[in-house]
Amino acid sequence: MPVKEILQIGHPMLADRANEIDIKTISSPEVQDWIKDLVDTMRDADGAGISANQIGIPYRLFVMEITDNPRYPYKPKMPLTVVINPELTFLSDDKFTSNEGCLSVPNMRANVERHLEISVTYYDEKGDKQTKYVRGYSACTWQHEYDHLDGVLFPHRVIDSRSFCSWESFKEYQEAGYAKHVEELVSKWGA
Numbered sequence: 001m002p003v004k005e006i007l008q009i010g011h012p013m014l015a016d017r018a019n020e021i022d023i024k025t026i027s028s029p030e031v032q033d034w035i036k037d038l039v040d041t042m043r044d045a046d047g048a049g050i051s052a053n054q055i056g057i058p059y060r061l062f063v064m065e066i067t068d069n070p071r072y073p074y075k076p077k078m079p080l081t082v083v084i085n086p087e088l089t090f091l092s093d094d095k096f097t098s099n100e101g102c103l104s105v106p107n108m109r110a111n112v113e114r115h116l117e118i119s120v121t122y123y124d125e126k127g128d129k130q131t132k133y134v135r136g137y138s139a140c141t142w143q144h145e146y147d148h149l150d151g152v153l154f155p156h157r158v159i160d161s162r163s164f165c166s167w168e169s170f171k172e173y174q175e176a177g178y179a180k181h182v183e184e185l186v187s188k189w190g191a
């Protein structure tokens with residue numbers, strides 16, 4: 001499957017709520033091709049996740065995967081996860097200040113507050129219903145991708161506009177400190 005163009009902030013499809021997928025169509029070649037395109041595009045861009053509307057498919061589908069990612073060296077690993085029609089519930093008021101970037105927001109990062117304990121139900125790529133309890137840093141990645149399906153990008157959630165930062169400046173001045181912040185979180189909460 002080809003790597004797709006990633007839509008950039010300001011594109012109307014990134015601002016709209018994406019549509020539910022008819023779960024009877026999950027095994028169809030069309031939906032399976034969407035999944036392959038998403039995985040290929042995410043891996044090509046060294047992303048930790050990507051939602052379907054970021055490549056012009058206005059449906060409630062995203063994929064996540066964190067291996068040895070040069071874009072996010074401090075992130076705990078996550079196996080490839082395909083998520084269709086998710087429902088997300090916050091389980092506590094515990095929050096984490098997550099420094100985020102996005103493939104649809106060029107060369108910009110900033111601080112966003114994310115819940116640390118969530119539960120998710122969704123359909124996987126086989127059409128099987130899954131329920132998961134997610135805590136710690138991975139919960140931030142889930143919320144970032146879930147937001148895309150509702151037309152929300154991380155700059156909409158920024159808690160301090162002075163935290164806006166280029167990727168180069170982040171690497172040079174903030175990454176080491178942030179990696180420690182993430183390490184402390186992971187040791188307390190798990191990945």
Ligand code: ZN
Pocket residue numbers: 101102103104144148
């Ligand atoms: Zn994003």
